[in-house]
Amino acid sequence: MTAKRLQRNAILAQLPEREYSQLEPQLRLEQLELKHPAYEPGKPISDIYFPLSAVFSLVAVVDGHHSLEVATIGHEGMVGLPVYLGASSSPQAAFCQVSGEAARLTVADFRQALARDGALHTLLNRFTQATMVQVAQNVVCNGTHSTEARMARWLLTTRDRVDSNELRLTQEFLAQMLGVHRPTVSDTAQRIQEQGLISYRRGVITITDRPGLEAKACECYRIVKAEFDAIRNHDGRG
Numbered sequence: 001m002t003a004k005r006l007q008r009n010a011i012l013a014q015l016p017e018r019e020y021s022q023l024e025p026q027l028r029l030e031q032l033e034l035k036h037p038a039y040e041p042g043k044p045i046s047d048i049y050f051p052l053s054a055v056f057s058l059v060a061v062v063d064g065h066h067s068l069e070v071a072t073i074g075h076e077g078m079v080g081l082p083v084y085l086g087a088s089s090s091p092q093a094a095f096c097q098v099s100g101e102a103a104r105l106t107v108a109d110f111r112q113a114l115a116r117d118g119a120l121h122t123l124l125n126r127f128t129q130a131t132m133v134q135v136a137q138n139v140v141c142n143g144t145h146s147t148e149a150r151m152a153r154w155l156l157t158t159r160d161r162v163d164s165n166e167l168r169l170t171q172e173f174l175a176q177m178l179g180v181h182r183p184t185v186s187d188t189a190q191r192i193q194e195q196g197l198i199s200y201r202r203g204v205i206t207i208t209d210r211p212g213l214e215a216k217a218c219e220c221y222r223i224v225k226a227e228f229d230a231i232r233n234h235d236g237r238g
Helices: 002-006 017-026 107-115 119-144 147-162 171-178 182-194 210-216 219-233
Strands: 028-032 037-039 047-051 055-062 065-073 093-098 100-106 166-168 198-201 204-207
Touching: 002 028, 017 100, 017 107, 017 119, 037 047, 047 055, 047 107, 055 147, 065 119, 065 147, 065 171, 093 100, 093 147, 100 107, 107 119, 119 147, 119 219, 147 166, 147 171, 147 182, 147 204, 147 210, 147 219, 171 182, 182 198
Parallel strands: none
Antiparallel strands: 028 100, 037 093, 047 100, 055 065, 055 093, 166 204, 198 204
16 A cells, blocks of 8 residues: 555656665655745755655745745656755755655665665656756746736645645735735635635635636646656656
């Protein structure tokens, strides 16, 4: 059962059987709560996370405070790319934005797995490419698209990560992720709700019309989704 749950992560699921069996004993299944830190700015990264149902935010930090989300990471990927790329820390922060399960791997065990020079490299290279597209698209999105379109995109992206139309999100959290003030979040959510696309009450947003919300979202949603779908559809087993 544990092995099946671990393979909800697209990267773990696509490792060749032999490579996966070598890695599995080092993986620790954990239930993570909201705001659980994966790593903090400038501090050594000690663990790698492969999300199963949890979702992580990667945020840029300004003046010592979380400022703006630059990427989200769910069951399609891995939290800890700076380590894979050779760094021991990052100026950015990563934390759990939606509580759920993740497989944790120490950096030491992760580096040992990389030293075996298997399919993990190829899968992480593809994930790195998709993450770069996501970060670049976020820059374009934040500078050119309306708050309604951006919120629709963010809700759809999070829904894809958790496989549920019900999302537990506070206005404060949404404001931080979108880089706007809380009144703007409230007004925007109200307008989208009035269009029949979502319902919002007591910190729970429910997507009630996904096709309509997709039509509301900017093209950035489809561009980034295509990149991550390519990871999930890749067959790395051999």
